[in-house]
Amino acid sequence: MTRVLIIGGGMAGCCAAHVLSENDWKVTLVETAPFLGGGCKTFLHGGHPYTYGPRHFLTRDERLFEFLNRYVPMRRIPDHEFLTYIERDPGFYHFPIHRDDVDLMPDAQQITQELAGLDGVEGASNLEEYWMRSVGPTLYSKFIDGYSRKMWRIPSNTEIDDFGFSPKGVALKTGTEKAAWTEAISAFPVKINGYDDYFDLATRQADVHLRTKVEAYDIERLRVKIDGEWHAYDLIISTTSPELLMNGAFGPLRWMGRDFLKIVLPVEEAFPPHVYFLYYANAEPFTRIVEYKKFYQYKAPTTLLGLEIPSSSNQLYPYPVKKDQAIAQQYLDALPKNVFSIGRAGSYRYIDVDDIIAQCLDLGTKLGVDLSRL
Numbered sequence: 001m002t003r004v005l006i007i008g009g010g011m012a013g014c015c016a017a018h019v020l021s022e023n024d025w026k027v028t029l030v031e032t033a034p035f036l037g038g039g040c041k042t043f044l045h046g047g048h049p050y051t052y053g054p055r056h057f058l059t060r061d062e063r064l065f066e067f068l069n070r071y072v073p074m075r076r077i078p079d080h081e082f083l084t085y086i087e088r089d090p091g092f093y094h095f096p097i098h099r100d101d102v103d104l105m106p107d108a109q110q111i112t113q114e115l116a117g118l119d120g121v122e123g124a125s126n127l128e129e130y131w132m133r134s135v136g137p138t139l140y141s142k143f144i145d146g147y148s149r150k151m152w153r154i155p156s157n158t159e160i161d162d163f164g165f166s167p168k169g170v171a172l173k174t175g176t177e178k179a180a181w182t183e184a185i186s187a188f189p190v191k192i193n194g195y196d197d198y199f200d201l202a203t204r205q206a207d208v209h210l211r212t213k214v215e216a217y218d219i220e221r222l223r224v225k226i227d228g229e230w231h232a233y234d235l236i237i238s239t240t241s242p243e244l245l246m247n248g249a250f251g252p253l254r255w256m257g258r259d260f261l262k263i264v265l266p267v268e269e270a271f272p273p274h275v276y277f278l279y280y281a282n283a284e285p286f287t288r289i290v291e292y293k294k295f296y297q298y299k300a301p302t303t304l305l306g307l308e309i310p311s312s313s314n315q316l317y318p319y320p321v322k323k324d325q326a327i328a329q330q331y332l333d334a335l336p337k338n339v340f341s342i343g344r345a346g347s348y349r350y351i352d353v354d355d356i357i358a359q360c361l362d363l364g365t366k367l368g369v370d371l372s373r374l
């Protein structure tokens with residue numbers, strides 16, 4: 001029987017175990033933490049459910065929504081608004097930046113002139129150029145410049161030269177506010193434990209070892225060291241950094257992380273009804289604040305806010321920089337035939353939950369799984 005090792009029990013490792021369970025293989029999953037789910041695990045603080053960061057499901061692919069919804073009933077959030085605080089105005093505005101909001105800004109005239117003089121993003125070679133050409137210097141400096149430098153801890157956004165330009169499709173929205181988001185499905189699990197049931201269901205046919213870390217890798221021979229002993233497999237699916245698999249052979253990969261602060265406030269709701277989290281684009285140390293009870297529809301006389309502070313204490317965000325991506329690609333290209341590196345860290349790509357499900361379904365197809373049985 002084919003022996004498969006899955007390294008990591010986050011969304012990627014669990015979904016891979018789920019897809020491969022159709023193949024009747026012997027799947028072993030090892031996870032360092034005492035729980036499954038990685039960053040998508042739901043925790044409790046003062047009775048309030050929360051995850052690290054929003055972790056809501058955002059996709060343009062109905063098929064991926066339907067896949068997850070089959071196993072974890074999801075609630076669509078059609079009226080979800082994203083706002084950014086701009087201290088110098090001061091004011092909260094929509095993100096992606098909306099043309100109608102410009103008229104509410106104290107420097108509306110200047111911005112309007114800049115918008116009229118733009119000649120398109122063609123040829124933009126980095127994040128700064130892309131945004132300057134999309135929205136002009138004033139909107140760039142308000143919404144993007146400080147936020148992105150804070151997020152990546154870099155002196156200039158010209159460093160960011162490898163990303164799918166405009167993460168949400170269009171830099172400057174026009175038309176009705178709702179239309180800005182109807183192209184994407186925004187959703188969150190209905191149950192108060194979030195995605196957690198999925199992690200159990202997805203791994204129920206696997207041999208799961210929690211509190212278990214892969215200590216060393218001999219990837220050429222498909223072996224890993226766990227608790228001081230080497231174990232061999234026929235197939236390895238890793239969701240950890242590809243750098244670890246090859247003992248740093250091509251040099252270090254850069255990462256950004258997050259520290260998370262939790263604050264309970266003595267009010268039932270802190271944010272307006274359609275706002276679930278806020279971006280902060282100024283000198284404050286945090287990038288985002290999430291009001292968790294909105295996602296979970298948790299009822300309590302208090303509310304829990306989660307603040308995300310860029311940090312180097314963990315490895316959550318691969319750098320969208322060509323130099324770093326090229327190093328990662330060297331690692332990925334050097335993987336032996338029966339070793340797959342998936343998930344956010346494993347791919348060294350700034351990918352989301354929907355991309356990870358798509359990756360696991362693709363992996364299943366590659367490995368001969370009949371996806372129609374899932």
Ligand SMILES: Cc1cc2nc3c(=O)[nH]c(=O)nc-3n(C[C@H](O)[C@H](O)[C@H](O)COP(=O)(O)OP(=O)(O)OC[C@H]3O[C@@H](n4cnc5c(N)ncnc54)[C@H](O)[C@@H]3O)c2cc1C
Binds near residue numbers: 008013053239
């Ligand atoms: C702050 C934040 C907020 C986000 N919000 C959203 C969002 O709102 N919507 C969205 O779609 N996406 C969001 N994402 C992205 C998305 O959640 C992640 O891409 C996805 O959850 C990553 O899943 P994963 O399994 O690849 O990684 P992880 O969840 O990090 O899981 C990896 C697991 O592997 C384990 N592991 C690592 N090394 C070893 C080892 N050597 N041995 C054993 N186990 C190991 C870790 O303990 C961990 O549990 C967010 C990401 C972050 C960082």
